[in-house]
Amino acid sequence: MAVTETVPRSEALPITIRRVTKTYGQVFALDHVDLDVKSGEFLTLLGPSGSGKTTLLMALAGFTRPDHGSVSFGDTEVVRMPPHKRDVGMVFQNYALFPHMTVAANVAFPLKLRKVAKAEARERAERALETVQLGGYGERQIDQLSGGQRQRVALARAIVFEPRILLMDEPLSALDKKLREHMQIELRHLHEQLGMTTVYVTHDQREALTMSDRIAVINHGRLMQLDEPRRLYDRPANRFVADFIGEGTFLPVELSNGSAAYAGTPLKLAEAVNETAAQELLLRPERLSVLAGAAEPEVNVFAGKVKELVFQGESFLMYAALADGAEVAVRGATNRDVMERIPAVGADVHLGLHRDDTVLVAAGED
Amino acid sequence: MAVADFAPGAVAEPQDEPHATGLRDDAFRERMAMLGLCSPALLLVLVVLVSPVAWLFWLSFLANDGSLSLEHYERMIASKSYARIFWTTFQVSTLTTMLCILIGYPLAYFLSQLPPRAAAICLITVLLPFWTSLLVRTYAWLVLLQRKGLLNNWAIELGLWDEPVKLVHNMTGTLIGMTHIMLPFLVLPVYGAMKSIDRDYLKAASNLGASPVSAFWQVFFPLSLPGLFAGALIVFVLCLGFFVTPVVLGGGKVIMVSMRITDNIELFFNWGAASALGVVLLALTMGTLYAASRLLRLDRILGEGNG
Ligand SMILES: Nc1ncnc2c1ncn2[C@@H]1O[C@H](COP(=O)(O)OP(=O)(O)OP(=O)(O)O)[C@@H](O)[C@H]1O
Ligand SMILES: [Mg+2]
Numbered sequence: 148m149a150v151t152e153t154v155p156r157s158e159a160l161p162i163t164i165r166r167v168t169k170t171y172g173q174v175f176a177l178d179h180v181d182l183d184v185k186s187g188e189f190l191t192l193l194g195p196s197g198s199g200k201t202t203l204l205m206a207l208a209g210f211t212r213p214d215h216g217s218v219s220f221g222d223t224e225v226v227r228m229p230p231h232k233r234d235v236g237m238v239f240q241n242y243a244l245f246p247h248m249t250v251a252a253n254v255a256f257p258l259k260l261r262k263v264a265k266a267e268a269r270e271r272a273e274r275a276l277e278t279v280q281l282g283g284y285g286e287r288q289i290d291q292l293s294g295g296q297r298q299r300v301a302l303a304r305a306i307v308f309e310p311r312i313l314l315m316d317e318p319l320s321a322l323d324k325k326l327r328e329h330m331q332i333e334l335r336h337l338h339e340q341l342g343m344t345t346v347y348v349t350h351d352q353r354e355a356l357t358m359s360d361r362i363a364v365i366n367h368g369r370l371m372q373l374d375e376p377r378r379l380y381d382r383p384a385n386r387f388v389a390d391f392i393g394e395g396t397f398l399p400v401e402l403s404n405g406s407a408a409y410a411g412t413p414l415k416l417a418e419a420v421n422e423t424a425a426q427e428l429l430l431r432p433e434r435l436s437v438l439a440g441a442a443e444p445e446v447n448v449f450a451g452k453v454k455e456l457v458f459q460g461e462s463f464l465m466y467a468a469l470a471d472g473a474e475v476a477v478r479g480a481t482n483r484d485v486m487e488r489i490p491a492v493g494a495d496v497h498l499g500l501h502r503d504d505t506v507l508v509a510a511g512e513d
Numbered sequence: 514m515a516v517a518d519f520a521p522g523a524v525a526e527p528q529d530e531p532h533a534t535g536l537r538d539d540a541f542r543e544r545m546a547m548l549g550l551c552s553p554a555l556l557l558v559l560v561v562l563v564s565p566v567a568w569l570f571w572l573s574f575l576a577n578d579g580s581l582s583l584e585h586y587e588r589m590i591a592s593k594s595y596a597r598i599f600w601t602t603f604q605v606s607t608l609t610t611m612l613c614i615l616i617g618y619p620l621a622y623f624l625s626q627l628p629p630r631a632a633a634i635c636l637i638t639v640l641l642p643f644w645t646s647l648l649v650r651t652y653a654w655l656v657l658l659q660r661k662g663l664l665n666n667w668a669i670e671l672g673l674w675d676e677p678v679k680l681v682h683n684m685t686g687t688l689i690g691m692t693h694i695m696l697p698f699l700v701l702p703v704y705g706a707m708k709s710i711d712r713d714y715l716k717a718a719s720n721l722g723a724s725p726v727s728a729f730w731q732v733f734f735p736l737s738l739p740g741l742f743a744g745a746l747i748v749f750v751l752c753l754g755f756f757v758t759p760v761v762l763g764g765g766k767v768i769m770v771s772m773r774i775t776d777n778i779e780l781f782f783n784w785g786a787a788s789a790l791g792v793v794l795l796a797l798t799m800g801t802l803y804a805a806s807r808l809l810r811l812d813r814i815l816g817e818g819n820g
Contacts, residue, residue, distance in 0.1 A: 210716055230719045231728075243717035247735045256731075257721035304721065 159187035159344040160221040160311040162207065167216030167226075169202055169368075176202040177213065178368040184346060189338050191347045191355040194365035195391065200348045203365070204316050207346060209233050220312060235312040236305030236343070240320060242297045244289045250276070250300050251285030257308040275307035276300075278337070295326045302334075306341060313338075313345045319354065331357050352392045356380065364388050382418070385509040389429045396475045397427040400507065407507060410471055414447055415502040426507040432464065432478035434504040438497040439488050446499040451475070453492050465489065467496055566795070573788035585789035595773075599797075602769045605687060605759065606752035610699075612692040613748050617699035618741060624700070625707035639700050647694065651761045654690045655681060658762075682764025690762040691752060698751060699744035706740020707733075739809075746805050750798050770794050 162184035169177040176199045184190045192200040205211035207218060209230030218226045225233055244253050251272050258268035276282055279299035284292070292300065298318055305313060318334075319327045335358050338345050349355050355362050356376040364371040364379070364387075372384040383389035386397060400407040400414065402422055407414050409428055420426065435449075442448045451467040454474065458481070465477040477498060479485045490496050576582040589595045620639070624632050642650055657663045658681040665677040680686055710733060718728035756771040763769075770790055777787035 208716075208720055210719075230716070231722050231724055233720075234722070235720070237717070237720045239713050239717055241711070241713060243711065243713040245714060245717070245732055245736075256718075256723075260722040260727065308722070 158311055159342055161186040162312065162344060162346070163217070163219040164203075164207075165217040165219075167203070167206055167213045167218060169199075169206065169211060169213045175199075175368040177206065177216075180216070180365075180368070180370055182363055182370060182373065184344055185360075187342050187344055188360040189335070189345045189347065189358060191349060191359040191362045192365055193349060193352060193355040193362050193392075194371075196350060198350075198365045199368040200350070200365055201316055202368070204314050204346060204348050207312075208235060208237050208314055234308075234310055235314055236308070236310035237313070238298075238301045238305050238315040238318040240317045242301040242318075244297055244300055244304070246289050248289070249285065250281070250287045250289065250292070253289065253300060254285075254304045254307050256304065261308060271307055272303075275303040278306070278340075279303045294322055295330065298322065298330065302337070306337075306343070311343055313341075313343045314347075315345070316348045317350070318347075320349075320351075327354070328357075334358060356392070364391065366391075381504075382506060383429065383508055386427060386429075386511060389506075389508045394432050394476065394478075396430045396432075396473070397508070397510075398430060398469075398473055398475075400426055400428050402426060409449075410469070412447075414505055415445065416505050416507065417503045418506070420507060421509075425510040427510040429506050429508050430475050430500065431504070432476040433462075435475065435477045435498045435500055437465070437477065437479065437485065437488050437490075438499045442497070442499050445502045447502065447505055449475070449498045449500070451496055451498065453490050453494055453496050456489065456492055463489070465496075467498065569788045569791050572784050573792045575785050577783065577785060585786045586793075588786070589789060589793065598768055598770055598773050599793075601767060602753060605684075605691065605755075605767060605769060606749050608688055609691045609695055609752050610745050610749045612688060613695050613699040614741065614745055616692065617696050617744065618703055618737075620696075621700045621703035621707055621740075624704050636704070639697055642694065643697055647757055648761075650694065651690055651758050654686070654693065654762060658686050658689065681762055683766050684763070686762035686764070687759045687767045690758040691755060694758060695748045695751060698747045699741075702744040702747070703737060703740045706737045706743075710736045742805065742809060746802070750801060753798050753801070754794060 162182075164180055164182040164184075167177050167180045168175070178199075180199075180203060182203075192203060194200050202211055206213050206216075206226075209225070209228060213226065216226065217224060220233070220235075245256070248256065251269070254272040254275055255268045258271060263271070273282065273285060276284060279302050281296060281299050281303065284296070284300075289297065289300070298321075301318070305315075315334075319330050322330060331354055334347075347355075347358065356379075359376055361373060361375055362379050363373045366387055372379060372388045374382075374384075379388065380392055383392065389395050389397075398409055400409050402420055405420055405422070407416060407420050407426065407428070414428065438446075438448065449469055451469040453465060454468050455466040457464040457466075461481060462478050463481050463486070465479075466474055467477060468474050475498070479489075573585055574581055574583065576584050624635050624639070627635060655662075659665070660677045660679070662680070664680060668674055669677065680689070714732050714736065715728050718732045719725070723731060754771050755769065756775070759767050759769050760772060771794075774787045774790045774794075777783045777790065
């Protein structure tokens with residue numbers, strides 16, 4: 148983003164969440180959540196609908212009062228602090244821009260409340276609008292803006308008072324795909340530029356992978372895994388995470404003194420086996436390859452028959468049945484080499500999986 | 514194939530605009546059918562609304578001997594008593610509207626904050642007066658407010674005041690009765706406007722640093738204003754032509770335009786004078802509505818400016 152004048156970089160604060168619990172009747176919206184957000188990081192809360200993401204974000208903003216637990220911003224305990232004293236910026240899912248105020252008045256609103264002098268407030272609001280590339284839009288009414296512009300105004304309003312923590316609840320979900328992808332990158336840049344600790348909520352795994360420093364996967368109000376995007380994808384902690392992020396087929400494995408075997412064949416594994424829990428083998432479609440000749444020593448081989456082939460433009464999808472009847476999906480790029488190697492439907496096929504991609508996950512965790 | 518689509522004998526049409534005439538005919542026929550379906554209602558409005566007003570208008574320009582004249586209007590300008598009546602009418606309407614706002618706005622706010630079921634029950638109690646006769650309600654106030662009425666008795670027993678206070682047959686009684694009757698007309702639109710305010714606006718205000726009080730004044734109140742304007746306007750306009758309550762509770766001391774109209778007809782059989790008053794009242798009401806609509810637009814323009 149070619150922006151000359153920007154909102155100054157604010158000093159970020161870490162967030163510490165300890166044993167935060169919130170129940171609605173019998174339902175645990177949050178179930179003893181422990182989470183540390185590092186100072187200045189972009190952390191995404193990812194989970195299916197109803198998993199408790201909004202509840203957790205609202206607990207940070209002060210709109211949801213937990214049953215118990217502790218939330219600290221830096222050294223300050225805030226769990227009993229009313230929302231208007233918390234000094235965190237927030238972008239609401241529906242933006243919540245005040246319809247009776249102009250764009251400039253909306254953005255200057257938090258400054259006015261902080262008794263910033265009028266001229267300075269006007270200047271800072273304009274600077275915040277420039278930061279989100281809406282310089283000169285100040286006099287517009289909210290209903291004269293497009294969805295993407297509203298999103299930016301909401302963002303400008305959330306950052307204009309230089310909060311040290313920024314919260315966003317699915318801010319892009321109302322935008323169309325193209326604009327959404329554009330805004331993802333832009334938000335990411337903005338975060339790098341402003342450096343405030345950011346907690347972002349989405350149920351879109353690709354969005355989470357694109358934007359985040361770290362991702363916290365939540366299900367049924369519980370933290371399932373907290374990791375960097377790459378690690379989350381490559382080394383999911385359990386079947387729920389593996390299934391929720393990316394695609395995958397799971398195969399049963401037999402564990403015996405430190406090694407695992409599928410259908411009698413020992414597997415070459417990326418990491419040592421954790422024998423305390425039942426494990427399953429995760430097969431990601433794009434990590435499997437169609438083997439032409441003899442496999443390299445570092446590759447696990449699965450033999451099967453091609454059941455179905457689907458051409459999808461930039462990639463193909465093949466369904467193959469393994470010897471024991473399990474059906475696995477294979478995805479590959481549609482370049483000439485690969486396409487020539489693919490057998491016809493009904494033919495035998497050998498699938499290869501590199502040892503680094505051969506990952507076991509704790510079974511049956513939903 | 515395209516040629517075979519046309520029915521035999523149909524008007525020849527350009528090849529690139531198939532069915533253009535037919536589709537146009539369909540649209541026309543549909544519009545006519547709509548008009549036909551509406552016509553009974555339109556006729557009814559014409560007969561019961563437009564024609565009486567036109568008749569009224571016509572009567573107001575007839576002198577008592579049946580000739581065309583402006584004498585009724587001239588009398589209204591010349592006579593001080595008419596000016597006083599219009600002034601009283603305006604005064605009563607304004608004060609009633611203000612009282613309704615003072616009582617009704619907090620009431621509507623309270624209702625809007627209740628959980629749905631409690632709000633429904635309370636709303637019914639607000640609307641309950643609607644379902645009893647206006648006359649009954651007005652006389653009920655007479656019973657409550659008169660010299661030896663319930664209110665005076667209680668107040669004296671509680672030691673609030675020693676002598677019975679004159680609460681009725683004057684402006685006070687009129688205002689109490691009219692405010693009570695007009696209140697639902699204000700509460701309903703205000704309540705509706707408040708219910709339609711997205712709670713996220715208040716959350717956003719709070720998140721941006723607004724205390725509950727400033728969130729109310731800077732976000733909630735401005736957003737509820739359209740409902741308040743609408744309610745106040747309804748109350749004001751209804752008050753302008755109100756009759757029963759000022760007659761019963763005003764005790765002849767509060768004379769409004771509507772009462773003079775009745776006098777003109779019942780005592781003096783002067784339809785022309787009554788009609789002229791009616792026309793002026795109608796004009797005043799329309800003037801109020803027009804001014805209010807201008808004011809609202811102005812408000813919007815100002816809102817855009819200052820922000
Ligand atoms: N005010 C409430 N009253 C009762 N239950 C609630 C309330 N708010 C949330 N819940 C419940 O708490 C759980 C978590 O809700 P939450 O809104 O945090 O989910 P979410 O992860 O944000 O989902 P989504 O992706 O659909 O927005 C859900 O089961 C929901 O039904
Ligand atoms: Mg949510």
